[in-house]
Structures are given as structure tokens and as C-alpha cells.
Amino acid sequence: EIVLTQSPGTLSLSPGERATLSCRASQSVSSSYLAWYQQKPGQAPRLLIYGASSRATGIPDRFSGSGSGTDFTLTISRLEPEDFAVYYCQQYGSSPPRNTFGQGTKLEIK
């Protein structure tokens, strides 16, 4: 089973700054089946990125994903106040299905 490790655990930045979140897999993620979700307090998660770099419907272009193999990155180019939240990476596409979420990175206002 693939284990996803996200870093840092908490990232403190100011609005307007650039955020870089990391997700490392314990083994190669096939076909870049790597997704990112955003979760705000009291809300359900929202899909941001799938296929490592494809933005989901309605996601602003300040969010971008990159990486392959075992190392993946979510970048938020210029932080808006509404971007402060917890971000999870997830490996998907296994057969049979398996749960593989990272532990999350909390992006907080500095």
C-alpha cells in the first residue's frame, strides 16, 4: 500500500505570497493518479487537482499541480484570504480501491 507523506504539516504565509505544498509517495504513483483536495473548517473537501496537474472544474488558475513518480507539488501562486485551509493529497485509481490520503497540510495566515 502506498503511503503519502505531506510536508510541511503547517505552513504560515501572508495573502499575496506563493505557497508550495509537498506530497511524497512511498512508491511510484502510476499514471500520475494523484489528486489534491482543499478543506475549509466546517466544510466538505473540494477537489482541486487530479492527474497530478489537471485543475478540476471551476478551480482558479492560481492553483497548479506538478510532479510525477513519488514527488508531487501543489502551488498556489498568489494566496487569497479564502485559500487558507487544510490541503490533502490522495492517490487514486487502485484496483481494488484503497484509501490513500496524505495526513494534510494546514495553510494558515501569518
Add this chain to the structure above:
Amino acid sequence: EVQLVESGGGLVQPGRSLRLSCAASGFTFDDYAMHWVRQAPGKGLEWVSGISWNSGSIGYADSVKGRFTISRDNAKNSLYLQMNSLRAEDTALYYCAKDLSGYPTTLFDYWGQGTLVTVSS
């Protein structure tokens, strides 16, 4: 507009059973796989179970295998989770989530708001 509305959560004693429901609307329900994902208080996300569009492919997390049963009724646009032999560690907010595909890839493009299950004596 896609809507997923969970119900059936509540306080239950250890060892007892509970059945969760998810009412779906705004999309062609029988085209997509569906899932349950849970989140313990203050913790991360854990996939629980998923079911393909035709119920032909079903999967469970090891933590619930043999105790939970997922099912769907495409005529009623509804997803269910029968939870038996509940344990304290099953306490969580349970989300219903739609898959991007008809088969359970575990890529979730829409989520409900969740229903809280508390297992305690």
C-alpha cells in the same frame, strides 16, 4: 446542480448498528460509482467503501471489512451504508462522495456535507 445529502447518523452504543443514507440529485446517478469517506473529529480523511455504478464492484477499507456493507438503489438515486458491530473508533463525520467514473477509482468530484456518527456508551 449536484447535491448529495446524507442522513441516518446519531449516537449509538458500541456493538450496535446504524444505517446511513445518501440522496443524490443533479446528475445521472446510475452512471457513477459512489463512496463513503469518513473523518474522525480533528483528524484526516479515510475512505471507507465504494461501489460501482451497477453494484458489480465493491470495496472496503480493512478497518470496516466484514462489519460495514455498502449498497445502492439506482431507482431511488440513493446510496447506503449498513454499519454493524460499531466501535468507538468508528466515530466520525461520514461523507457521501461521487466518483468521476462509473467504476470506483476513489477520485471524488462532489461531496455531501456529512452525517455525524458517534459511538459511545
